[in-house]
Amino acid sequence: MYPPESPILKQVIAHLNKFIEVNEKDAQEILTFFEVRNLKKKEIIAEAGSLCNFNYFVLSGCLHMYFITDKGTERTVQFAIENWWMTDYLALHHRTASDFFIQAVEDAQILSITYDKQEQLLTQFPKLERYFRIINQISYGSSIRKVKHIYNLSKEEIYFNFITQFPEFEQRVPQFLIASFLGLTPEYVSEIRGKKRS
Amino acid sequence: MYPPESPILKQVIAHLNKFIEVNEKDAQEILTFFEVRNLKKKEIIAEAGSLCNFNYFVLSGCLHMYFITDKGTERTVQFAIENWWMTDYLALHHRTASDFFIQAVEDAQILSITYDKQEQLLTQFPKLERYFRIINQISYGSSIRKVKHIYNLSKEEIYFNFITQFPEFEQRVPQFLIASFLGLTPEYVSEIRGKKRS
Numbered sequence: 001m002y003p004p005e006s007p008i009l010k011q012v013i014a015h016l017n018k019f020i021e022v023n024e025k026d027a028q029e030i031l032t033f034f035e036v037r038n039l040k041k042k043e044i045i046a047e048a049g050s051l052c053n054f055n056y057f058v059l060s061g062c063l064h065m066y067f068i069t070d071k072g073t074e075r076t077v078q079f080a081i082e083n084w085w086m087t088d089y090l091a092l093h094h095r096t097a098s099d100f101f102i103q104a105v106e107d108a109q110i111l112s113i114t115y116d117k118q119e120q121l122l123t124q125f126p127k128l129e130r131y132f133r134i135i136n137q138i139s140y141g142s143s144i145r146k147v148k149h150i151y152n153l154s155k156e157e158i159y160f161n162f163i164t165q166f167p168e169f170e171q172r173v174p175q176f177l178i179a180s181f182l183g184l185t186p187e188y189v190s191e192i193r194g195k196k197r198s
Numbered sequence: 199m200y201p202p203e204s205p206i207l208k209q210v211i212a213h214l215n216k217f218i219e220v221n222e223k224d225a226q227e228i229l230t231f232f233e234v235r236n237l238k239k240k241e242i243i244a245e246a247g248s249l250c251n252f253n254y255f256v257l258s259g260c261l262h263m264y265f266i267t268d269k270g271t272e273r274t275v276q277f278a279i280e281n282w283w284m285t286d287y288l289a290l291h292h293r294t295a296s297d298f299f300i301q302a303v304e305d306a307q308i309l310s311i312t313y314d315k316q317e318q319l320l321t322q323f324p325k326l327e328r329y330f331r332i333i334n335q336i337s338y339g340s341s342i343r344k345v346k347h348i349y350n351l352s353k354e355e356i357y358f359n360f361i362t363q364f365p366e367f368e369q370r371v372p373q374f375l376i377a378s379f380l381g382l383t384p385e386y387v388s389e390i391r392g393k394k395r396s
Contacts, residue, residue, distance in 0.1 A: 067346055075349045077342055090339030093332070099346060122328070129327035130320070134291070136334035141288030143341040144275055148265055148297060150348070151273045151381065183349065 001028060008036065008059060008111075015083045019131045026125065033121040034111040039063075039104040045112075052091035052098035054112050058084050061108025062172055065100045066180070076181040079105070079166075079173065085135065105173055150183060156192050158182050199226060206234065206257060210309075213281045217329045224323065231319040232309040237261075237302040243310075250289035250296035252310045256282050259306025260370055263298045264378070274379040277303070277364075277371065283333065303371055348381060354390050356380050 002009040009027055016022040022030070039045065039061065046054065048067055056063065058080045065078040065086055077100065080086035088098040092115055113121065122128055149158055162182055163170045169178060175193070176186040200207040207225055214220040220228070237243065237259065244252065246265055254261065256278045263276040263284055275298065278284035286296040290313055311319065320326055347356055360380055361368045367376060373391070374384040 065342075067350065069350050075346070077345050077349075088339065088342070089335045090343055093336055093339060099343065126324060126327070129324070129331050133327050133331035133334060136331060136338050137287045138291055140334050140338035140341060141286065141291060143338060143345070144263075144286070145288055145297065147275050147341070147344070148273070150345075151275075152265065152267050 002031060008109075011059060011083070012111075016131060019134050020127045022127075030121065030125060030128070031111075033117045034113045037110050037112055039108040039110060041104055041107050044101055044103045045110075046087075046098055046100070046102035048099055048101050049097050052088045052096065053115050055085060055087040055092060055115075055118055056080070056102065057111040057113075058082055058086065059109040059111060061110075062105040063102055063108060063110070064105050064173075064177060064181070065102050067100050074101075074180060076177050079169065079177075079181065081168065081172075085139075089136075105177065155182075155184055155188060159184065159189060159192055200229060206307075206309075209257060209281070214329060217332050218325045220325075228319065228323060228326070229309075231315045232311045235308050235310055237306040237308060239302055239305050241302045242299055243302070243308075244285070244296055244298070244300035246297055246299050247295050250286045250294065251313050253283060253285040253290060253313075253316055254278070254300065255309040255311075256280055256284065257307040257309060259308075260303040261300055261306060261308070262303050262371075262375060262379070263300050265298050272299075272378060274375050277367065277375075277379065279366065279370075283337075287334075303375065353380075353382055353386060357382060357387060357390055 004024065009024070009031065012031060013022060013024060013027045016027065016030075034057070036059075037045070045056070045063075046052065060082055063080045063086050064076045065080075065088070066074045066076045069075055078086060086102060088100050091098045095115065122132075149161060153161060159178075159182060162178070175189050179186045179189040182189075202222065207222070207229065210229060211220060211222060211225045214225065232255070234257075235243070243254070244250065258280055261278045261284050262274045263278075263286070264272045264274045267273055276284060284300060286298050289296045293313065320330075347359060351359060357376075357380060360376070373387050377384045377387040380387075
């Protein structure tokens, strides 16, 4: 049981209530399905090639999901900050090995839930199906939008579009990771950031 | 009411039962929320810039979702064949104008549902939240996987990876659309297809 003033409890209630109705009693029970984990910056919590058995919810801090290219360089495909979920959904669904690594970009506090616990959670709280349906829909819609941007925008537009939409990332996330995520070189990103400042 | 032997009824029951339990009575009621539309090849059913108010389920045929680049060329971001859904999910969620056009690649038969009807449907059949949650999860996971492929694979690998995963597309979809979807030139696609045959 979390005390009523617990920041984790308050954050989870406030977040879920943006999508569905959840009272404190529900939230207390929902939280019993999760494990709280405190991560150090650069800590890796999921590895490509290992069974994808967890879904992660970020309470604070930032995670990124990446893979290692055939040329041996890391490529970030996704970031997750406060109140975002992160996992290799396809691998989690098919109960297969993940294609991606998940690493803390900053010290982070997360909730982790196993595939089986999530299924139990959804059986006990079917209204969470609606919550996950909506956030998956937003995530899917956003990734289609990203594909459009990759195809349509100039490198400079891709960068400024991203930091306009997610200004906090520019402060919190190392340039080379933003570059990796946007498919740009770190050199190019520092060049256009210089442009912007001047 | 659809007669029990109706192909549409049978298809919807068979498809939904891959994810949730739906009997014929449910399916009959579920179908009352949808409109059946028969589309001619090249018919456009959704336009970029207009309010995105529909979600589409493909009964037969093939749709593609595309946008027109600043240079004036069409770029396909998604295909939908039998039992796939298609809409601009982000625009549908935010009740805003769509970023994309949706067009029939072949003569097609689809089910269309408005945003409001879908909300009513989900209220009346909450178990469909689970169904949509799962397919959105698979779609989102697949689009992340696609971003990985764009970053990691050679042009040739991107093409063969796609036609291996979705062999029917090579027969059904014009080369220039597959090229557009994969971010390749039509010339390049016909070149590697030639390679494959030889």
